[in-house]
Amino acid sequence: MTRLQRKHYINNGYGALSWFLTLDHKRIALLYLITATLFFALGGAFAIAIRLELLTPAGDMVQSETYNKMFTMHGIIMVFFFLIPAIPAVLGNFLLPIMIGARDMAFPKLNLASWYIYMLGGLFTFVAMALGGVDTGWTFYTPYSSTYANSQVIITALGVFITGFSSILTGLNFLVTIHTMRAPGMSWFRLPLFVWAHYAASLIMVLGTPVVSITIILVALERLFHLGIFDPALGGDPILFQHLFWFYSHPAVYIMILPAMGVMSELIATFSRKRIFGYSFVASSSLAIAVLGFLVWGHHMFVSGQSMYAGLVFSILSFLVAIPSAIKVFNWLATLFRGSISLQTPMIYAFGFIGLFTIGGLTGLFLACLAVDVHVHDTYFIVAHFHYIMVGGVIMAYLGGIHYWWPKITGRMYPEWWGKFSAVVIFIGFNLTFLPQFVVGYLGMPRRYHFYPEEFQILNVLSTAGASILGIGYMIPLFYLVWSLRYGKVAGPNPWNAKGLEWTIPSPPPTENFDGTPEVTEEAYNYGTNHA
């Protein structure tokens, strides 16, 4: 077993300061990896608590107040502290500069500042939890959040406000890096699709996040200084908050899914040894999703008292935004056609993504369709839909990406059998958790209910059983990946024999990534050129 005796970015400095004051985008990615995993564990704990509570219709595990705080914290932690930063801040931070042939991000200091701001936001959320938690739901709808709630809304609002800046700084860093630091020869249409997806996601981060920041601050100002912008007693519009909130929060779900789609394109290309079919269509569909994503926020408000005509406008636009996602899935299928497919762990996660994301996307059509949404709005049908996209899509792609680039990040391979095993367990556990929720949703079980009528119990018991399998499934990788740090097989620079700049440098890569700036001469993913 060859020893890793070279100098690389991990052993290029020891001691806490070399990590907490690092400017190296790869080390910052590791900082994000560890903290994001901790937040995921905390959010997951709340999820398990919720599922246990819903095991019985009587709601006798915790009080209503505590249950409301649990699902609120589950929402806030998972959305703002894991799903939005996960793939961009961990995989994006690590790989983007390498993939475009740069030595680091455009603004390394901003990159580190974004991690500190992310932790500061997390601190505010912990303080809010310590002081009693918040029970407004992760959506903070007014007038409950601004006038009637008596829980820690202001501190949590500040936590979300601060974390928003971490997302803005990451997005800004990506945009400038991709625009100005591509290696010579790396034209826009030679960029890996991973970079295209992160470019589109960064556009949303930069254009959308400030709107939720000001909205959250206005809610805090209304609670602190009676600036009653959302106060219906003064004639304020009870729906204005929802407009401002969803203008960001719907594009936010595209911030989560676009990087996942970027990871997918990389996995499908490498493990079927074929260039992505219709490269330019997949790249431009990322941009189309980013732009169209900003036009559709009203489909969260079909029954909110919004005007019927606006409902029709948002419904047709929501159908339009579904088309680019469909194009991507069909192009991935076409890439598999006549490929040379090897079912290693990342590819199993990729297949899991295609399966679950397709179901998530198709159920999205149910919600864009006005008449069905009137019935299923705010029921478990919606909970199941967005979990299929966020957990089925984003987290499957995230785990696939972690496994695919693990040899590059740590220089060691993960155990192959355990990898496949945990992927299958997660896939089974996931479907058992969320398929019953579609059924109980259409039956009319509203979301955010502490207790429910008896006839929904069996479906909820199934869902809780699935959740425990899913919970175990997520813990297995934690063990064997940590195990692999010490005992994993040493992976050379290119264990998958894949194309792409990140596979041309040693793993783990040196701090400088490349000595001198690489020259790019060939297309992205040009497998199979030995024929020509």
Add this chain to the structure above:
Amino acid sequence: MNSKFPLFPEAASSFAHHVDTLYFFLIALSVFFSVLIFGLVLFFAFRYKRKPNAEDPKPMLGDLRLELTWSIIPLLITMVIFVWGGLLYYHQLTPPANAQEIFGIGKQWMWKFYHPEGRNEINELHVPVGRPTKVILTSEDVLHDLFIPAFRTKMDVLPGRYTQIWFTPTKTGTYHLFCAEYCGTKHADMKGTVTVMSPLEYQGWLNGELGQDRMDKTGKELFKQFACQTCHQDQSLSRGPSLTGVYDSMVLLNNGKTVKADADYLRESILKPKAKIVQGYDAIMPTYKGQISEEQLIQIIEYIKSLKEPQKEVN
């Protein structure tokens, strides 16, 4: 509510089965595409399994025709769903003119319903089968949402504004009624039942409880109690505009605009009289905000609605 383990909700309103048919169409569509995509993925996975030290396959860059087909076909399908859903939505949001009106008030963690005939009920709603019923809703505090799964319809309940929900029950029985917009600690407890009765039973139930008189009768007493008639009389020189037949009529304001005198307008004119002033009258009406409760408001509005023929005995 009867079978122990239902997998599909009961269809108990006129548009319930329309929504269900659309729902089944969407399920069929989803099953078709899921099976197509899963099948292709699994088939390709096994058909093109990587053989040991095989050469990389020939690159296939892309094919515009294929790209167009799988963008246009999904677009057409989605447009079909959009039109079908949109028409049904329009139908769901426009109650018929002859709909019977019931008033509903959402208050933190309970529902109160007021039948014009005077019967009030908490967390329960009795409606006759076969008659289109419109529930006019408002909230006294935060957002709520009246959701009746068996009728396949819901509508948010907003503070400071009326919203409406309508349905035509087609099956007698008792069905769930939920609050579907998060409204605080006991959001899960803010539920009740909708009981659909035959018209005869409903009539019997209506005047079953004695002593409570019709809503507009209570409204008339409130009208006198708050001395509204001192200004609102039918003579031409009365200080306030005449209210006979004003409901749902077009009112010319002093800023040249005309607005429809619907429930929202009447409610705003009582709580914030100076917001909209009728042409030819000056802004002298005091606000009743805080003195008249939501309940009394809808009773007064019900009384104003009943002022069709010229008043005879208003003293």
Add this chain to the structure above:
Amino acid sequence: MDFPISITLFIGTTLMSTDHESPLKLYATIFGVLLGLTGLTVAVAYLDLGPLNTLVALGIASTKAILVMFYFMHLKGSDKTIQVFASAGFAWLALFVVIFLADIYTRTPIHLP
């Protein structure tokens, strides 16, 4: 009404003649134009142009904004990416407002005379 017309004429002439002078002269001219426009917008605010008032006020504000961005923020000479970035910000603001109005104007039908 003649006062605003003379102002706009003055602005028109100075704008045309700014390109070839030294930067300091250019900045001074733009500065003068901005002050003039401020005076103009205040003056016009007191004239009753009906609904036109809002349009004129926003028009003048936008011209001032464009002047500041082009000359003071050197948008004029900088490369295309920065110009696209600058316009993207305002485009998204406009997009948000326009679709938002789709809901407000159709929510409670206002019967215009």
Add this chain to the structure above:
Amino acid sequence: MSTHTHAHQFDTPQQQHQATRLGMWAFLITEVMLFSGMFVAYILYRTWYPEAFIEGSSHLDVMLGTINTLVLISSSFTMVLAVHAAAEGKKQAIQKNLVLTLVLGLVFLGIKAVEYSHKFHDHLVPGPNFAHEGIHGGHLQLFYSLYFAMTGTHAFHMIIGMGLLVYLFIRAGKGAFNKDHTAVELVGLYWHFVDLVWIFLFPLLYLLGRHL
């Protein structure tokens, strides 16, 4: 920021300069979208309650608002001169113009403080002690909530800007800008943006409806 030679991750100083300016403009986009939330709320309530907004803006002092606009535009001008001086490496000129910009910024905040004190004095600050005998009680509070939210956020951005100007002044004193003046340019862009926001706030809050 960095010495005249470029930071290690860039290949050429031009690339670094280009990246920094692009990064600043991307940041200014987020500032535009930050204010967009309040502009949308303003548009909604102006459409719904025009009379209350006209009454609300009639209480604002147009003279002070106009002076403030002129002050802010002049500070934008002196800022441009500072950036120009930095480009030519004239240390005294940089410091002179930075001080001028700072003073004008302080004048602006001073006038704003005077205006705010008027509102406190006339009980026009939203909240329990909001007293107004006029006809539009609630809607007027909406106007003043928006007024304080928008001008408050703008003033907050001014304070940050003035902090940056002081930082630049100190650095200029130590001759940090004779070779690489990007920092002055960035603060200049930020300052002009703050002026841009006021250019739109002034007519929307002060001028609309004056003619009635």
